[in-house]
Amino acid sequence: MAEKSRYNYRVEPQDVDFTLRATIPSLGGAILNTAGIDAHGKGFGVDALNADNHSWVLSRMAVEFDYQPVQYTDYEVATWISDYGGVLSTRNFTLTDTASGREFGRAVTQWAMIDLQSRSAMDLSWVGDAHADAVVDAAPPTDKPRKIREVNPSETVEHRVVYSDIDFNRHVNTMRYIEMMLDMLPVETLTRESPVRLDIHFLKECRFGQTLTVGCEQREHSALFEISVDGGPAAVRASIEWK
Numbered sequence: 001m002a003e004k005s006r007y008n009y010r011v012e013p014q015d016v017d018f019t020l021r022a023t024i025p026s027l028g029g030a031i032l033n034t035a036g037i038d039a040h041g042k043g044f045g046v047d048a049l050n051a052d053n054h055s056w057v058l059s060r061m062a063v064e065f066d067y068q069p070v071q072y073t074d075y076e077v078a079t080w081i082s083d084y085g086g087v088l089s090t091r092n093f094t095l096t097d098t099a100s101g102r103e104f105g106r107a108v109t110q111w112a113m114i115d116l117q118s119r120s121a122m123d124l125s126w127v128g129d130a131h132a133d134a135v136v137d138a139a140p141p142t143d144k145p146r147k148i149r150e151v152n153p154s155e156t157v158e159h160r161v162v163y164s165d166i167d168f169n170r171h172v173n174t175m176r177y178i179e180m181m182l183d184m185l186p187v188e189t190l191t192r193e194s195p196v197r198l199d200i201h202f203l204k205e206c207r208f209g210q211t212l213t214v215g216c217e218q219r220e221h222s223a224l225f226e227i228s229v230d231g232g233p234a235a236v237r238a239s240i241e242w243k
Helices: 024-041 046-050 125-130 174-182
Strands: 005-010 054-065 074-084 089-097 103-115 155-160 196-202 211-218 222-229 234-242
Touching (some): 005 024, 024 103, 024 174, 024 196, 174 211, 174 234
Antiparallel strands (some): 054 196, 196 234
């Protein structure tokens, strides 16, 4: 049975906002970067899958931050795979302040493998068989991503997908979606110093040149979001809750 892998990071100046605390997208980016590095090191990263015209795509993600560390904080991201399902694989994370030893964040992500030509999901059973030794006997550190079933936006904005939005899978990068959502909220909400949880669920890919409609439903201590593409059904739903 495998053990958790651990990677070191620092909150750099480009990772903070004007409060000098790390932003949600910068911490989320470190989490997803860790997933890629760890999968690559274990032999089933995107580079290995691309040889067979396959790739990993993020299907659902939940992140929790008790607080957002300040600039130049050193922190460790631990990651482990807890299961391979038929369609989704669960990868987990904890974030710990190196100096104090205090855990300040955790995440649970669920990944699908797609065929890059058909863009359809593939059976993961062979990955579980081939890489069973990568599974760690440890439960996810928090609740798995929650489904957001209905959003009633009170405000919408449009966004045309451009070059800087696109990742290596040629669809919109996860953190760009999150940035679009956060940009709809009041600054006072975004800079409050309180624990936060974000859940995001991807229903459909968004590609270069398409026009996205980003809708926001603000509540007292939370906000719900829905992103649709070219006037169609929801492609992404998310929720952000401050505790």
